[in-house]
Amino acid sequence: MSTLVLATRNAHKVGELRAILGGHLPGVEVVGVDAFDSDPDRAVGDVVESGVTFAENALLKARAVAAGTGLPAVADDSGLCVDVLGGAPGIFSARWCGRHGDDEANLRLLLAQLADVPAPHRGAHFACAAALVLPDGTEHVELGSLPGVLVAQPSGGGGFGYDPILVPDAERAPGGRGRTCAQLSAEEKNAISHRGAAFRAIAPAIARALG
Template sequence: MRVLLASRNAKKLAELRRILAPALPELEVVGLDDVTPYPEVPESGATFADNALIKAREGFQQTGLPTVADDSGLTVDALNGMPGVLSARWAGAHGDDEANLRLVLDQLGDVPDERLGAAFACAVAYVYEAGEIVTDGRMTGRLVRQPRGSNGFGYDPIFVPDGYEQTSAELEPSDKDEISHRGRALRALAEQLAAPSPTINPTRPAR
């Protein structure tokens, strides 16, 4: 069974394959680069779940393949929960990880270290003929002022999960999968898909 991940992020595709394979070995996960190109809709939702559903619905409509999409981001306590759904374009250009990371650090320049609490949040949507499934995950921790590590992407190099001294980008991928926001949301999805009667929501418009 082929499933589309509505993303061109190679690291995210590898992560999805790692997490879903043990529970659903029959799935072949492909990315947007593996299907006929189609116009991608803007991520205009107000929440992570809204944006995940927008992308998953569009992928299913355009390709006919069951489609998984996620939206995730960094929420910083001292920034009142921002950048949130704007995480990927916090510095203006979508997907400029270095610029986004540096802007967050600049904005926290006068904030004491003890107030650098943060969390990663993720929503995963799965859209197929029977309806829709939405799951979520969260990873709490704190920020550091100097990027460390090369195993992650986005804000991983400045995020230290609770209970760890390494940043998310210093953790081995398998260790990160166990605790990450996306790992938790994807495992919840895998459990739903493997269940005899998954909890399916009827198709509804995103806000």
């Protein structure tokens, strides 16, 4: 069985990407970088995300993992881009409040910044860049997007990050139920999400690389 390493220690993300990629990559074992933490020769440390685009940050992470493990590596970088904020938080989504990974504080700050913005002007989209890097230096990047609008109050207990405040356009269309990303099932979210789109797009390149 071939092995593909995801540049994350987040078990939630590993599970999500396994679900997205599973049907496209039969016979491929998908693992997180924590699978190598006990191997000093292949352990991978944290990567400084110094890029100025989602694609640059995804490539930085994938390059580090491919170099450290000697295996094909995939990384993604994603975030929320708000129209009236000129695309912010963007690459700073995970640390918008000044602390990395504090989802609740990030959410509170963003909602406060948008408090006076009327509903017709609360357009936003989730963006994702997925990067594949092979040990021989081959690189491939694909992008995905999930457009929608931001609501004033969080709804739903699923997902993570800004999921509780973005209602995808598909949920606003005729027949939709107006649910936020956090109110969708994992299967529903994966079918339309920015991350799902980016990883489904890159799956053929992964399949070719792994034979």
